[in-house]
Amino acid sequence: MKLKTHTLGCKVNQYETEYLREGLQSIGYADAVGGEAADLCIVNTCTVTGEGDSKSRQVIRRMARENPAAKIVVMGCYATRAPDEIKALPGVTEVLTDKRELPDLLGRFGVTDVPTGISGFGSRHRAYVKVQDGCLLRCSFCIIPHVRPQLTSRPMEHIVDEVRRLVDGGYREVVLTGIHLGHYGVDFNRLKPKSEWTRLAHLLVELAELPGDFRVRLSSIEATEVTRELLDVMASYPQRICPHLHISMQSGSDSVLRRMRRRWGSQRFVDRCGMFKERLDRPAITTDIIVGFPGETEQEFRETIEVSREVGFSKIHIFPFSARRGTPAATLPDQLPKPLKQERVHRLAEVEAELRDEYFASLAGMQLKVLVESRMEGDASFVGTSCRYAPVELQTIPDNEGQFVDVTAGDVAEGRILAREAVMHASSACSPI
Known part of the structure; x- marks a missing residue:
């Protein structure tokens, strides 16, 4: 079959x-x-x-x-x-x-021994692990809470067993993902006293304690969920948990954020990013931004650029606003014309490239743990992803693919860090030298 x-x-x-x-x-x-x-x-x-x-x-x-x-x-x-x-x-x-x-x-279809998780992820070198489903937020632009409204967290023991299988199978990076990752455990906690709550930070500790040469990365999280508890766990396990968070901003303008029905203003977002940077050494912060939200003025767009510069994102996923039928934002007045949205996408992309290179340059001389992923097209070089989510170009031997190497970060070129030196992975830390 x-x-x-x-x-x-x-x-x-x-x-x-x-x-x-x-x-x-x-x-x-x-x-x-x-x-x-x-x-x-x-x-x-x-x-x-x-x-x-x-x-x-x-x-x-x-x-x-x-x-x-x-x-x-x-x-x-x-x-x-x-x-x-x-x-x-x-x-x-x-x-x-x-x-x-x-x-x-x-x-x-006839599967009698229904699995509780996965054991592989195709030919990839990193595996995604779903830990949670559902979203209760009602952002005015998003249809997902209407189609995945039920909060459901997977039992921690199933996730731990799954990650153990993946590591035993040779996967060196596990990416924890969910529809609203920061709400992991919320459904477990509803009938428990606060002292017995299960949170994402608790899951991270369980995974970090597993044996093996691997690392854990978090996918998208909301700014309000960047808590001191979470950061303490990340700082306590630098050998396991990548110093990188994807914190979804969507806009740096308070007035646009209100129209988006987001849960915080720009200053709170900046403060949480600042707390992250204070707790860890030169962590990477990536984000999502919607450009051309209904009614977005030139001043509001400039506020987004200003906040982006203040945070110092290493990568921005930029999306021109697309009206989604069934969402409140689709019926808002002052829908922007496509050429204006594209022009702002282009301007923000220029800022993103500038911020990316500035962040990559700040890592010069630092030891980075890189997962070697593929040979560069038409070149003898390989490219991999560092613990700080920066692409790294390095010279290595083919049988290193899918393994960790320790590199010293050098110059920045064409959106990548050039490895100054690289050795087969021996230590687990991702720290300055």
Whole structure:
């Protein structure tokens, strides 16, 4: 039996596809390769933007065309939001509208020993581990709380066992991910006294204590969840936890943040980033910013640039505002024209490149632990990702791929740090020398 999968969207989606893939492989399914037709196709969809919906439909139609005898199962946020639209597409035999039913789906296909997690992540050198699902926030631009509203945290013992399997399987970086990662444990805590609450920081301690040569990285987190408790754990395990946080800002303008229905103003965001930088040595801070939100004035856009400079982001994921049907922001007045949004995207990208290079230059002379990931196209050099999420170019031997090397950070060129020296990984620390 042959299987094809296609995933659109976030790290959580990628994890959930891998979970199904492993379960189906346990009863004899194998990946279709080359031009092989599949017996079963799974499409994991995204609905963050209208473009995500469109791409999802395109993939489903292509799967039906190329695999005419296959059953096509569609899941993901678009499937949850518009199941009838999905059912009307060619070849679709089942639409899964609730990700909590993934074990039941495996059972319907004949998996009797339903897994509690994954053991691998394809050919990647880092593995994503979903620890939480659901979001209760109501940001005016976001559709996700409407399609993933139930807060659900995975049992800590399942996560610890899963990470142990991944490390034993050779994965050197584990990225903890969720729809609202900082709310890990909230559903556990509702009926407990505060002294017995389970938080993300507690999970990190359990993972950091596992044996093996690996590191843990956190994916996106909200500024209010950058707590002293979390930072204390990160500082206590520099050999395990990457000194990097992706803290979603969206805008640096207080008036825009209010229209976005975010939970804090720009100063609180700056203060939390400052607390992070005080607690750890030269940590990396990356973020998301939406440009051209309805009514955004030139002054409000400049405020975003000013806050970006004040924080000193090492990377900014820049998104021109896209009106999402079903969200309050889609009906706000003063929708900005596309050329103006693109012009502001370009200006912010220039600032991002400047801030990135400044941060990378600040690491000169520091020892960085780099996960070697791939050979550079047309070059003998390799590129990897450092503990501080900076891409690093280095000369090394091919059998180092997928392993750690210790490098001394040198010059910055073309958005990468050039390794001044590199040796096979011996120590676990990611610290100055």
